[in-house]
Amino acid sequence: MKLIIAIIQTHKLEFVKRELEAVDVNLMTVTNVLGQGRQKGVTEIYRGAKEAGGLLNKVRLDIAVNEDFVEPTIKAITKGAHTGNVGDGKIFIVDLLECVRISSAERGSVAIG
Numbered sequence: 020m021k022l023i024i025a026i027i028q029t030h031k032l033e034f035v036k037r038e039l040e041a042v043d044v045n046l047m048t049v050t051n052v053l054g055q056g057r058q059k060g061v062t063e064i065y066r067g068a069k070e071a072g073g074l075l076n077k078v079r080l081d082i083a084v085n086e087d088f089v090e091p092t093i094k095a096i097t098k099g100a101h102t103g104n105v106g107d108g109k110i111f112i113v114d115l116l117e118c119v120r121i122s123s124a125e126r127g128s129v130a131i132g
């Protein structure tokens with residue numbers, strides 16, 4: 020199991036969600052976040068207002084998947100979020116130790132999706 024954390028541009032969320040649905044990834048957590056990449060927000064100002072501390076608004080997706088969904092999920096996010104410009108975002112893949120569905124007490128792979 021992996022936890023896929025993606026930071027994308029806010030206006031790309033609907034495209035990314037559509038691509039994820041196309042590969043049958045429907046369970047996700049979406050959060051509005053502030054961030055900066057290696058340009059420290061500077062060269063992206065024209066595409067979004069700077070917030071406190073010079074940070075930019077971004078969207079974060081948290082998606083827990085079983086192993087066979089890892090690559091399709093990465094590809095779907097990349098396809099939906101890519102423009103080729105700086106600030107397109109980043110994907111972090113983290114080993115996920117456990118998952119518990121609270122309603123049923125199921126654990127592990129069966130609890131993910």
Ligand SMILES: Nc1ncnc2c1ncn2[C@@H]1O[C@H](COP(=O)(O)OP(=O)(O)OP(=O)(O)O)[C@@H](O)[C@H]1O
Nearest residue numbers: 026053054055056057058077104105106107108109
């Ligand atoms: N190393 C990192 N650690 C934590 N968050 C990061 C990291 N790199 C990027 N982010 C997050 O991802 C967002 C988008 O990053 P961004 O796409 O600008 O990365 P980048 O490394 O600057 O690449 P690019 O040169 O293509 O812009 C940032 O605003 C920040 O929220």
Ligand SMILES: [Mg+2]
Nearest residue numbers: 056057058106
């Ligand atoms: Mg950047």
